[in-house]
Amino acid sequence: MGAGTARHTGVVDRGQLADFLRRRRERLAPADVGDALLAQVWAAARSLRDARIGHGRLNARSLVVAPSGVVVTDLAGSRFNAEDAVLGTDLAELLVSCSLVVGTDRALAAARGAMGDDAVYAALPYLQRAALSPDLRD
Numbered sequence: 001m002g003a004g005t006a007r008h009t010g011v012v013d014r015g016q017l018a019d020f021l022r023r024r025r026e027r028l029a030p031a032d033v034g035d036a037l038l039a040q041v042w043a044a045a046r047s048l049r050d051a052r053i054g055h056g057r058l059n060a061r062s063l064v065v066a067p068s069g070v071v072v073t074d075l076a077g078s079r080f081n082a083e084d085a086v087l088g089t090d091l092a093e094l095l096v097s098c099s100l101v102v103g104t105d106r107a108l109a110a111a112r113g114a115m116g117d118d119a120v121y122a123a124l125p126y127l128q129r130a131a132l133s134p135d136l137r138d
Contacts, residue, residue, distance in 0.1 A: 053075075058072075091111070092124075093131075095111050
């Protein structure tokens with residue numbers, strides 16, 4: 001129903017854990033990211049936004065492609081009932097991160113499709129180096 005998030009289940013199979021960690025380190029090439037996967041990424045972001053959860057560093061490093069779909073990780077610094085500025089920063093961060101992987105046109109089209117033009121427009125002030133995480137600034 002909402003964004004996929006990593007959950008602690010008590011017992012983790014070592015093979016599953018190794019597979020999860022390996023997938024976190026993999027970098028996908030643009031050709032590996034089809035429109036369906038890109039839509040899943042933005043659907044996860046939309047679920048967080050609809051719940052007013054501000055991630056703080058919502059980018060490719062905080063997303064894992066699992067067999068069940070895209071999973072949002074690294075929620076330790078997230079904020080509930082986040083202000084519009086935090087949500088805008090998350091959107092801008094993910095837009096830049098996706099643009100680096102699939103190109104600006106595809107990333108923007110997917111963002112507009114999932115978030116709507118108003119949300120993307122509201123995130124424009126946060127599309128600047130100072131608002132992005134250190135990984136994306138360089």
